[in-house]
Amino acid sequence: MSLKPADKNPQHLHQSNGIVLDSAYQGIDEAGWLSLFQQAKNAHLKQFIADLFGGKHINNSENRPALHSALRNLDKSPVIVDGKDVMPDVAEVWHRIEALCNKWVGVTDVIHIGIGGSDFGPRLAIEALAHIPDIESRGMRMHFLANIDTAELARIQQRALPHSTRVIIVSKSFTTLETTKNAKAIVRWLKDSGRTESQINNTLFAVTANVPAAKEFGVKEENIFPFWDWVGGRYSVWSAVGLPIALQYGFDTFKEFLSGAQAIDQHYQSAPLEENLPVIMALTLLYQQQKHHIKSFAVIPYADALDWFPKWLQQLDMESNGKSVDRDGKPVKYSCPVVFGSSGSNAQHSYFQLLHQGTEVIPIDFIAIREPMSHLPEAKEHHRILLSNCLAQAQALANGKKTDNPNNTYPGKRPSNLLILPKLNAFYLGALLALYESRTTTLGALWNINSFDQPGVELGKVLAKPIEAALKEGNPVQANGNIDAITAARINLFNH
Incomplete structure (x- = not known):
């Protein structure tokens, strides 16, 4: 990648909206970058980005757009889908969210029921923003109910106050x-707590694309917030799915969250490929696939506030791009690696042994924040130690160490990116999530994979129905068209 003579920045250093990306430890030389950018051009990446933001039916298998960017289009510039501008509907939802923020009084607990994309985004945001010093908060207890395991349900029922819960x-x-099973269980709990049907109806809110089903469940129409088919679940935190963010921290904070994402959208659309952060992040992973045939990727945020970020990214990446065929139904050479991670420096005491000396090369994204996340007297010193660990681990992984003792030898040449945020607030949290969303969709374009469907999750759901029926009946089971011999034997283990 060539630089203009007047450009004083090293070729591995890129910035946007105060966010710095340093790819120096990727080990990619100028010829390597030239090859990567040529691959991006061969994949018609600029046209892909234009189609993505332009409302084209880029989700070809489901014949619909993927327009999560419209949900954070705060300028309200027209976004045309099949001849209609969707922004008036989006803006109406913003207005309703703001009105609800001003309306709720005396609420102690909020139970957010959803799973997958309906859970990870708002859960991450609520957790991350709670760590921001001096953030204005209504102090409600936010409970996230996703798992069908009743342990989560029981814990929430023990903590929440039913007469002041929404x-x-x-x-x-x-x-x-x-989601529907857990919702029915919560309604039953409210009834058992003495709430009348009318009171319960005023307690329930819904975010859905299926308004009739929500009304049939008992949610009042004025309490239903719409959701559109051009929004994928794992890209949906910017919609009314992110309602808990606004309710807890205020609508202005929610707008700041959207604003950070919009800033990255604008960068992604306008920046040349050679300066485009999501594109460069995607290309570094593609390079390591081509060079080292990597099968795993780690993201390590050196911020306890972002401990949920790797879990959010797991769904975003692996549900979007975990495919074995491309858009044309042909086998792919590369697709999404296994994604894992947790907050540093805890991660160092967990699986960094494998990262340093394991047989597999695993690229890493290190995420660091310039400012401490508290006002404690120890904050600056602790933050300095935190950052020094982040930088030291990247250096050790890249350079390694040779000794006469094989047990103390570090092979090095383990690639990593360093992403630096100026601070962690609603704006930069939104920017961070949007940055990785665009990285994910860029990788899909490079691999010619549809990043907006997830057919692989359906088979298990279908098979679970006859298995659940067999477990309910409790009778001995034989293999049949729906249940194989091994699963039948396992059902019998549970039933007897």
């Missing part, structure tokens, strides 16, 4: 098994 049911289809 319930948000989030499901695009309003048919998701875990």
Whole structure:
């Protein structure tokens, strides 16, 4: 990658909106970068980005757009989908969210019921923003109910106060098994706590694309926030799915969250490929696939506030790009690696042994924040130690160490990026999530994979129905068209 003579920045250093990306430890030389950018051009990446933001039916398998960017289009510039500008509908939802923020009084607990994309985004945001010093908060207890395991349900019922609780049911289809079962259980708990049917109806809110199903469940129409088919679940935190963010921290904070994401959208659309942060992040991973045939990727945020970030990214990456065929149904050479991670420096005491000396090369994104996340007297010193560990681990992984003792030898040449945020607030949290969203969709374009469907999650759901029926009946089971011999034997283990 060539630089203009007047450009004083090293070729591995890139910035946007105060965010710095340093790819120096990727080991990519100028010829390597030239090859990567040529691959991006061969994949018609600029046209892909234009189609993505332009409302084209880029989700070809489901014949619909992927327009999560419209949800943070605060300028309200027209976004045309099939001849219609969707921004008036989006803006109406913003207005309703703001009105609800001003309306809720005396609420102690909010139970947010949803799973997958209806859970990870708002859960991450609520957790991350709670760590920001001096953030204005209404102090409500936010409970996230996702798992069908009743342990989570029981814990929430023990902690929440039913007479001052509000319930948000989030499901695009309003048919998701875990969500509907948990919602019915919460309604039963409210009834058992002495709430009348009228009071319960005023307690329930829904975020869905299936308004009739939400009304049939008992949610009042004025408490239903719409969701559109051009919003994928894992890209949906910017919609009313992110309602808990606004309710807890105020609508202005929610707008700041959207604003950070919009800033990255604008950068992604306008920056040349050679200066485009999401594109460069995607190309570094593609390079390591081509060079080292990597199968795993780690993201390590050196901020306890972002401990949920790797879990959010796991769904975003692996549900989007975990495919074995491309858009044309042909086998792919590369697709999404396994994604894992947790907050540093805890991660160092968990699996960094494998990262340093394991047989597999695993690229890493280190995420660091310039400012401490508290006002404690120890904050600056602790933060300095935190950052020194982040930088030291990247250096050790890249350079390694040779000794006469094989047990103390570090092979090095383990690639990593360093992403630096000026601070962690709603703006930069939104920017961070949007940055990785665009990185994910860029990788999909480079691999010619549709990043906006997830057919692989359906088979297990279908097979679970006859298995659940067999477990309910409790009778001995034989293999049949729906249940194989091994699963039949396992059902019998549970039934007897």
